[in-house]
Amino acid sequence: MKLKHIKLLFKNILFFSFLITLIVPAYSELSVEEIIKGRKAIFSKNYNTAKRVQSLASNGDFDEAKELMKEMSENYKSLLEYFPENTKEGFKTESLPAIWENKDEFNALMTKSSNDMIELASIIETTDDIRGSIGKLMWANCKSCHTKFRAQH
Structure with missing residues (x-):
């Protein structure tokens, strides 16, 4: 009986190890260009999504707005991996050296942005000031x- 459980455990470990190699992106293997373009795409997506969130929430479409807020939250978390040292320059990056000089502050802002989107999703239907809440928890x-x-651009 123990051998059967050990075999099953071993199979599961191998299976999940295999999945991790497929699912978890290998940022170290991405080129500088791919990383910079990737982070620009995420920021651009969040901006476009934020405009949709504003519109949906203003129109009372809270369920769809909340789903987009959660998506934005995940995007902010993923951005933490998109600023390695070797991506300070090139490929029309608009990132300032301040990101790397104040890495903890930048990471804290990305984490705060992620958390604020979750908070916004939790209060958007009950707030008396939709526009103000969106301004404070998203646009700020x-x-x-x-x-x-x-x-500046």
């Missing part, structure tokens, strides 16, 4: 990041 984070960590 965008502004904070752009002010300190993004080049």
Whole structure:
């Protein structure tokens, strides 16, 4: 009986190890260009999604808005992996050196942005001030990041 459980455990470990190699992106194997373009795409997606969230919430379409807020939250978490040291320059990056000089602050802002989107999703239907809540919990984070960590364009 023990041997059967050990075999099953071993099979599961091998299976999950295999899945991890397929699912978890190998950021170290991505080129600088892929990383920079990837982070730009995520920020762009979040901006476009934020505009949709604003519109949906203003129109009372809370369920769809909340799903998009959760998606944005996950995007902010994923951005933590998109700023390795070797991606400071090139490929029209608009990221300022302040990101790497203040890495903990930048990471904290991405984490706060992620958490704020979850908070916004939890209060959006009950807030008396939809526009103000969106401004405080979504747009203020965008502004904070752009002010300190993004080049003017």
